[in-house]
Amino acid sequence: MIRESYLYREIHEQPKILNDLLKQDPGDVERLALALDESGISHIVIAARGTSDNAARYAQYVLGALNGLTVALATPSLFSIYQKPPRFKDALVLGISQSGKSPDIVAVLAEARQQGALTAAITNRPGSHLARQADHVIELHAGEERSVAATKTYTSELAMIAVLSATLTGDDGLLSAVKAVPALVTGALAASEAAAQAALRWRDMDRCVVIGRGFNYATSFELALKLKELTYIVAEPYSSADFRHGPLAMIQRGFPVILAYLLCNQRPNC
Amino acid sequence: MIRESYLYREIHEQPKILNDLLKQDPGDVERLALALDESGISHIVIAARGTSDNAARYAQYVLGALNGLTVALATPSLFSIYQKPPRFKDALVLGISQSGKSPDIVAVLAEARQQGALTAAITNRPGSHLARQADHVIELHAGEERSVAATKTYTSELAMIAVLSATLTGDDGLLSAVKAVPALVTGALAASEAAAQAALRWRDMDRCVVIGRGFNYATSFELALKLKELTYIVAEPYSSADFRHGPLAMIQRGFPVILAYLLCNQRPNC
Numbered sequence: 001m002i003r004e005s006y007l008y009r010e011i012h013e014q015p016k017i018l019n020d021l022l023k024q025d026p027g028d029v030e031r032l033a034l035a036l037d038e039s040g041i042s043h044i045v046i047a048a049r050g051t052s053d054n055a056a057r058y059a060q061y062v063l064g065a066l067n068g069l070t071v072a073l074a075t076p077s078l079f080s081i082y083q084k085p086p087r088f089k090d091a092l093v094l095g096i097s098q099s100g101k102s103p104d105i106v107a108v109l110a111e112a113r114q115q116g117a118l119t120a121a122i123t124n125r126p127g128s129h130l131a132r133q134a135d136h137v138i139e140l141h142a143g144e145e146r147s148v149a150a151t152k153t154y155t156s157e158l159a160m161i162a163v164l165s166a167t168l169t170g171d172d173g174l175l176s177a178v179k180a181v182p183a184l185v186t187g188a189l190a191a192s193e194a195a196a197q198a199a200l201r202w203r204d205m206d207r208c209v210v211i212g213r214g215f216n217y218a219t220s221f222e223l224a225l226k227l228k229e230l231t232y233i234v235a236e237p238y239s240s241a242d243f244r245h246g247p248l249a250m251i252q253r254g255f256p257v258i259l260a261y262l263l264c265n266q267r268p269n270c
Numbered sequence: 271m272i273r274e275s276y277l278y279r280e281i282h283e284q285p286k287i288l289n290d291l292l293k294q295d296p297g298d299v300e301r302l303a304l305a306l307d308e309s310g311i312s313h314i315v316i317a318a319r320g321t322s323d324n325a326a327r328y329a330q331y332v333l334g335a336l337n338g339l340t341v342a343l344a345t346p347s348l349f350s351i352y353q354k355p356p357r358f359k360d361a362l363v364l365g366i367s368q369s370g371k372s373p374d375i376v377a378v379l380a381e382a383r384q385q386g387a388l389t390a391a392i393t394n395r396p397g398s399h400l401a402r403q404a405d406h407v408i409e410l411h412a413g414e415e416r417s418v419a420a421t422k423t424y425t426s427e428l429a430m431i432a433v434l435s436a437t438l439t440g441d442d443g444l445l446s447a448v449k450a451v452p453a454l455v456t457g458a459l460a461a462s463e464a465a466a467q468a469a470l471r472w473r474d475m476d477r478c479v480v481i482g483r484g485f486n487y488a489t490s491f492e493l494a495l496k497l498k499e500l501t502y503i504v505a506e507p508y509s510s511a512d513f514r515h516g517p518l519a520m521i522q523r524g525f526p527v528i529l530a531y532l533l534c535n536q537r538p539n540c
Contacts, residue, residue: 064356072313247498
């Protein structure tokens with residue numbers, strides 16, 4: 001039954017969509033990277049909601065660690081409630097939205113454009129309101145996403161952020177590493193049955209925490225969001241550093257904790 | 271019994287501490303405001319953990335809405351895990367920490383200073399490692415905080431952020447409004463018994479969400495953190511906008527929701 005759902009189909013479309021996306025002409029990303037380089041911009045403000053906001057969290061770490069950029073997540077309420085937008089002087093303002101329709105995200109880009117700031121959009125809809133406010137549009141080419149829970153557009157957003165980061169470094173090794181991702185996603189999907197088996201143990205859980213850090217801080221947020229949207233359990237994301245700094249108190253034996261970590265070179269946290 | 275706890279005492283010290291703090295010579299804040307004005311800085315990066323990170327969230331909105339500044343919350347993992355600090359060019363880097371001891375927060379300030387960026391600290395310990403890395407030190411004068419759950423230092427941090435914002439605007443009306451806060455805190459504490467009565471209804475709750483937005487987005491985070499630290503329940507903070515964007519699905523009849531809202535002039539969200 002689950003195999004017939006849009007969600008299941010879209011999850012399994014990811015390797016092909018990522019592969020096709022990474023074979024596209026990278027001209028749009030290269031032009032944005034060039035504009036960033038030439039302007040000497042070192043601050044990025046990202047406007048996004050929900051799943052795309054988690055892609056923004058990934059951007060915060062990857063563009064920080066690999067490109068030395070400081071990345072602020074925009075506070076759309078400054079626009080929608082207080083009508084007091086900040087000054088975007090010397091910043092790139094980047095909107096991330098699958099649909100490109102979210103009015104408060106569009107409002108941030110429109111304000112940035114009016115202030116003369118450099119603007120860009122990462123979206124699945126190049127003809128959207130958001131795209132029309134952007135100097136640079138990076139299209140996701142993910143096809144229509146019919147499930148309410150975003151999957152293939154999330155991983156496509158991450159891929160394009162990684163490509164932007166690698167392009168800015170000029171490091172071909174990084175770009176090759178990104179291009180190896182679709183095959184790794186295929187490998188991860190092959191573990192679906194094992195994951196389903198493991199999930200049986202926890203099918204009655206009504207709350208959990210999800211811990212990640214660094215590049216996988218975004219993963220912990222996105223995993224928690226998916227659990228909430230799809231299973232209605234209370235799942236709260238944390239960085240391991242913040243978790244130790246207080247909330248650890250709420251954990252007792254048997255409390256479900258999900259770790260969103262990548263182990264590489266025998267070192268955690270990388 | 272509860273009346274004898276450090277926590278209870280420190281909560282009730284707040285009106286006096288805030289009142290004394292707001293009567294201090296504001297020279298330190300004025301010098302920081304002047305340095306910001308003269309440098310033309312429009313980006314602030316704040317490094318903080320736990321409760322102080324929630325004060326940073328407040329700063330994000332108040333310095334954005336009233337002073338047009340973009341505020342990024344620092345990602346200390348970039349320093350502690352990846353050893354790849356971003357460039358702080360043209361930014362004020364502000365550390366907020368009661369103790370001024372947290373090594374990763376100190377590391378952010380030290381890096382900023384080495385890069386030649388303007389640095390500042392808001393701390394209860396002017397002799398701390400953090401303060402020593404800061405060009406400008408704003409002291410909280412809150413006395414020793416013995417409870418593990420921060421209360422008086424949190425509200426003191428908020429007060430100094432509000433004073434900084436008001437000083438930057440040069441609007442005496444705003445400064446007067448901040449100075450009226452200690453009396454309002456006294457009024458709020460007078461509702462303690464009523465709050466204790468209301469809490470009885472929920473003493474068996476094991477999870478809840480806390481919703482706030484704009485200036486009170488920080489309040490929702492801090493309220494959720496206090497519930498987790500002190501009662502071990504799973505309390506998750508949300509902006510109302512993000513909450514509608516997915517997680518709303520997990521709510522059903524009887525699910526506890528706490529609203530951290532201020533109603534003013536008959537308008538919510540302000």
